[in-house]
Amino acid sequence: xxxxxxxxxxxxxxxxxxxxxxxxxxxxxxxxxxxxxxxxxxxxxxxxxxxxxxxxxxxxxxxxxxxxxxxxxxxxxxxxxxxxxxxxxxxxxxxxxxxxxxxxxxxxxxxxxxx
Amino acid sequence: xxxxxxxxxxxxxxxxxxxxxxxxxxxxxxxxxxxxxxxxxxxxxxxxxxxxxxxxxxxxxxxxxxxxxxxxxxxxxxxxxxxxxxxxxxxxxxxxxxxxxxxxxxxxxxx
Numbered sequence: 001x002x003x004x005x006x007x008x009x010x011x012x013x014x015x016x017x018x019x020x021x022x023x024x025x026x027x028x029x030x031x032x033x034x035x036x037x038x039x040x041x042x043x044x045x046x047x048x049x050x051x052x053x054x055x056x057x058x059x060x061x062x063x064x065x066x067x068x069x070x071x072x073x074x075x076x077x078x079x080x081x082x083x084x085x086x087x088x089x090x091x092x093x094x095x096x097x098x099x100x101x102x103x104x105x106x107x108x109x110x111x112x113x114x115x
Numbered sequence: 116x117x118x119x120x121x122x123x124x125x126x127x128x129x130x131x132x133x134x135x136x137x138x139x140x141x142x143x144x145x146x147x148x149x150x151x152x153x154x155x156x157x158x159x160x161x162x163x164x165x166x167x168x169x170x171x172x173x174x175x176x177x178x179x180x181x182x183x184x185x186x187x188x189x190x191x192x193x194x195x196x197x198x199x200x201x202x203x204x205x206x207x208x209x210x211x212x213x214x215x216x217x218x219x220x221x222x223x224x225x226x
Binding site: 004031033035040041042043044045048050056058059090092094096102103104105106107108109 | 123147149156157158159160161164204208211212213214215216217218219
């Protein structure tokens with residue numbers, strides 16, 4: 001099993017460009033999350049999804065959009081990249097977020113630089 | 116412009132000693148509290164969780180304590196080893212699956 005796979009691993013964008021980060025999990029998990037992590041800081045929740053076809057905003061949703069058309073995939077989009085979005089992005093999934101078995105599995109991260 | 120990153124608090128521990136990492140949380144409605152470990156260049160890894168109606172839970176070499184009165188969570192690591200060097204984050208789950216992370220602590224294990 002691959003677990004949680006993020007693509008791409010690295011990307012450099014110019015200001016104003018758009019891109020989509022892909023997160024795929026093969027564990028049949030209901031819950032999926034997108035976080036950003038800036039140097040020396042914790043993870044901030046951007047958006048999350050509690051099931052196929054549903055999404056919700058996290059702490060820092062502005063400038064990002066997400067889609068969960070298939071249960072195994074959670075896409076994070078940047079419509080018009082800004083230097084402030086330079087960060088490491090992590091995707092995670094878990095069986096269910098609220099009840100028992102809270103373990104979330106994380107991908108290896110995507111390092112995004114916006115110049 | 117870009118925001119300035121904050122330095123994480125650092126806990127230096129001698130190999131073999133016990134470590135205690137603390138975390139304050141703000142949401143009284145959280146259902147579960149969780150500790151994650153993040154090694155350099157990797158994603159966070161689950162360590163242990165505790166349900167909001169418990170005050171203590173033990174795992175292998177780790178113990179989590181929850182004090183809801185003062186909204187405080189702690190992780191105790193017994194006999195700290197070099198492989199325990201990492202950043203440790205507390206996290207909480209509320210609002211039907213919202214997994215939110217708190218501030219991290221850098222643990223440095225010295226020989």
